[in-house]
Amino acid sequence: MVSAIGVGVDLSRTEQALENALSFMRNRFRPGQGTGAGGWYHQLDAAVPGPTATAVGVDMFQRVGAPFDHFAECLGFLRERQARSADTRVNGGWSTNTSLGHPVMEATGWVAYVIGTARTGLVGNGPDARAAYEWLVNNQNTDGGWGSLVGCPSRVWLTCLGLRALHQLNPYAEAITTGLEWLMAARGEPGGWGEIPGRPPTVTHTSFALVTILELRPQWNDTRTLPAFEWLTAHLDPTRLDDGDARVESYNTSFLDSNGASVVWQTVMPHYGLAFAASALLRHPKGAPAELIADAFKTITSGQLPSGAWPNVHGGSGESIWSVAPFVNALADLRRVSPAMASDHILWSPSLVVIQRADAGDQPLTAIIRAQRRARFVRAFGRHWSVGLLSLSALLGTLFVGLGRFSWQDFTLGLILPLGLFATEQYRNRRTT
Numbered sequence: 001m002v003s004a005i006g007v008g009v010d011l012s013r014t015e016q017a018l019e020n021a022l023s024f025m026r027n028r029f030r031p032g033q034g035t036g037a038g039g040w041y042h043q044l045d046a047a048v049p050g051p052t053a054t055a056v057g058v059d060m061f062q063r064v065g066a067p068f069d070h071f072a073e074c075l076g077f078l079r080e081r082q083a084r085s086a087d088t089r090v091n092g093g094w095s096t097n098t099s100l101g102h103p104v105m106e107a108t109g110w111v112a113y114v115i116g117t118a119r120t121g122l123v124g125n126g127p128d129a130r131a132a133y134e135w136l137v138n139n140q141n142t143d144g145g146w147g148s149l150v151g152c153p154s155r156v157w158l159t160c161l162g163l164r165a166l167h168q169l170n171p172y173a174e175a176i177t178t179g180l181e182w183l184m185a186a187r188g189e190p191g192g193w194g195e196i197p198g199r200p201p202t203v204t205h206t207s208f209a210l211v212t213i214l215e216l217r218p219q220w221n222d223t224r225t226l227p228a229f230e231w232l233t234a235h236l237d238p239t240r241l242d243d244g245d246a247r248v249e250s251y252n253t254s255f256l257d258s259n260g261a262s263v264v265w266q267t268v269m270p271h272y273g274l275a276f277a278a279s280a281l282l283r284h285p286k287g288a289p290a291e292l293i294a295d296a297f298k299t300i301t302s303g304q305l306p307s308g309a310w311p312n313v314h315g316g317s318g319e320s321i322w323s324v325a326p327f328v329n330a331l332a333d334l335r336r337v338s339p340a341m342a343s344d345h346i347l348w349s350p351s352l353v354v355i356q357r358a359d360a361g362d363q364p365l366t367a368i369i370r371a372q373r374r375a376r377f378v379r380a381f382g383r384h385w386s387v388g389l390l391s392l393s394a395l396l397g398t399l400f401v402g403l404g405r406f407s408w409q410d411f412t413l414g415l416i417l418p419l420g421l422f423a424t425e426q427y428r429n430r431r432t433t
Contacts, residue, residue, distance in 0.1 A: 009294055013301045014331050021328050022066050024308025025057055028319070029070050037077035038070055041097065044319040051081045051094040053321045055110040060325055062118050063332040075126040078111055082127050088138050089150055092131025100263055102255060104148040108135055109161030116168020133169040136162055140175050144182030148253040148267065156193045156205045157249060157269070159183055160212040167216050176216060183209060184224070191227030192235075195249055202246035206232050207276035214283045221285035229284050236277050238295035241303050242313050243273025270313040274299060275326035282337040287344075297334060300327055 030049050031038040039054025054074050061068040078094070083103045085091045093103025094111050112132040115121060121129035139162075140146055145154025146162040163179045187193055192201025193209045206228055213220055237244075249271060254264040278296040282288050303310055310323045340346060345356040 009297045009334065010301075011334075014297060014334055017301045017304050018064055018066075018328060018331050020304060020308035021324050021331075022061065022064060022308075025060060025321075025324060026068070029057075032073070032077045032080070036073055037080055038073040039077045040321055042321045044321055048097070049077060050097040050107075051078055052096055052107040052110050054078060055107075055114040056321055056325045058118060059110070059114045060328045062114070063329060064335075072125065075120060075123060078127045079125060082111075082131065083135075088134065090135075092128060092133075092135035093139070098267075099148075099253070099265060102149065102263075103135060104253065104267075105139065105146050105158045105161055106148060106267060106269070108132065108139075109146075109158065109165045112136060112165035113161070113168050116165065121169075129169060133166070133173075136166050136169075137173065137175050140179065144178035145186070146179070149255060151255070152253055153196065154182060154186075155196050155251070156183065156186055156209060157195070159186075160208050163212050163216060171216075180213070180216065183213065187228065190231045192231040193228070195246070195251075200245070201231060201235075202243055202273070203232060203236055203277050204243040204246040204271040204273040207273065207280040210280040210283065211276065221283070226285055229281075229286075232277060232280060233284075233289055233292060236274075236281075236292060236296075238274065238292050239299055241272055241274050241299060241310060243271060243277075246271050246273060247313050270320065270322045272310070272313060272323070272326045275330040278330040279333045279337075282333050282339070285341075287341050288339055297331075300330060 025040070028040060028044040029038060030040060030047060032049050039049030039051070040057045041048060041050045042053040044053075054077055058068070058071065058074050061071070081094055083090050083093050083095065090103055092108075094107040095101050095103050096107045099107070111127065112129075112135075115127055115129045115132060120126040136146075139150040141150060141152075141154050143154055145159040147153050147155055147158055159179055159182060163176060163183070166173050166176050166179070183193075186197040188199075188201045190201055192206035194201050194205055210225055210228055210232070213225060247270065249269040250266065252264055252266050254262055257263050274296055278293065278300065281293055281296070300310075304327070305311065307319070308324070309319055310327055312318060312320055312323055340355050346353065
C-alpha cells in the first residue's frame with residue numbers, strides 16, 4: 001500500500017490472516033494417548049501428536065494472545081513426554097517422534113522456550129521447568145554452541161533455539177554468554193550466518209540469529225549486528241515465501257546407546273525465510289526498511305491459502321505446522337514491535353500518527369513527503385528508463401512521420417538504438433534477479 005507519506009501495511013489484512021491461521025490450528029488439534037492430553041504433530045494430518053509441534057502450536061496462541069481451549073491438555077502431553085533418567089544429559093529433555101526416544105534440541109529447545117513464555121513453571125500438571133533448564137545446560141557443547149545433543153556439531157539454528165529457551169528460563173545463565181560468543185564467532189565474512197560456521201550465509205539463518213541476539217541483548221543494535229542487517233537487506237527477495245538457499249536443512253544425528261552401538265537418524269527442517277526475515281527487519285537498528293517490510297507482508301498475506309496455512313515448502317499437498325508458525329510469529333511481531341526508534345519524533349493527529357526519524361532533523365513533514373516522492377520517481381526511472389526511452393522514441397517518430405518530417409525507413413532506423421538499450425537493460429535486470 002502506497003500513500004502520500006510512503007509505503008504502508010494494511011493491518012486489517014494481517015489481523016485476518018492471523019485469525020485464519022489460528023482457526024486452522026484449532027481444527028487440527030489431536031488428542032494424545034494419555035488421559036487429558038493432546039497436541040499437534042508437525043505433519044498436521046497425523047493422528048499422534050509430538051512435543052515439538054505441540055510446543056510450537058501453543059507458542060502461536062501465546063504470541064497472538066488468543067484463547068485456546070486445549071492449553072491444559074497440551075501441557076499434560078508435554079509433561080508425559082518429558083524424559084526422566086538418572087543420566088543428567090537425558091533427564092528433563094524431549095525427544096521427537098523420530099529421534100528413537102532420545103531427547104534432542106530440536107524438541108527440547110521449543111518446549112523449554114514455551115514453558116518460559118507461557119509462564120507454566122509452577123503449573124502442577126505442566127512440564128518440569130528446572131529439569132528442562134538443566135538439560136539445556138548439560139547438553140551445551142564445550143565450544144559454547146549446541147547441536148542436536150551434546151557432542152554433536154554445533155549448528156546456528158540449534159544454538160539459537162538453545163539461547164532463546166535459556167533466556168526464558170534463566171536470563172542470567174552463564175551458558176547464555178558462552179552461547180552468544182559462539183554465535184557471534186560463527187558469522188561469515190559478509191556479516192551473515194549460514195547453517196554452520198564456514199558455510200555461505202542464508203537469509204533464514206541470518207534472520208533467526210538476529211532475532212535471537214536482539215531478543216537476548218537489545219542493546220546490541222549497533223555495529224555488532226548492523227553488518228548482518230545490511231547483508232540481509234541486500235539479499236532478501238520479498239516476493240518469495242521461502243529462502244532459495246535454505247528451503248530445507250538436513251543433517252544426520254548420531255549417539256552411542258547403552259550397549260555402545262552407534263544409532264543414527266536424519267533430521268529434516270523446512271524453513272520459510274521470508275517470515276524470519278520480516279521479524280528480523282522489524283528490529284533493524286536504523287529503522288525497518290519500509291519498502292522491504294511492506295512488500296514482505298504483502299507477500300505473506302497474499303500467499304496464505306484458503307485453509308489458513310501457507311504453501312508446503314516441499315511442494316506437496318500435506319499440511320505442516322512449519323507452514324503456519326513462522327508466518328504467525330512474523331504477523332504477531334508486526335503487532336508488537338514498535339517501529340519507533342530512540343530519538344524519533346511521534347506526531348499525532350485525530351486520524352494520523354507519523355513517526356519522524358531523528359535523522360530528518362527539523363524538516364517539516366511536507367518537505368519530507370516531497371523528498372520521498374522525488375526519490376520514488378528516481379527509483380522508478382532507474383528501473384524503467386529503457387522502456388521510457390523506447391516509448392518516447394516511438395511516439396516522436398510516429399508524430400514526425402505523420403508530419404512528413406521523417407520517412408518510415410528513417411523511423412525504423414531510429415528505433416534501433418532504443419531497442420538495443422531496452423534489450424540490454426532487460427537482460428541485465430534478469431541477470432540481477
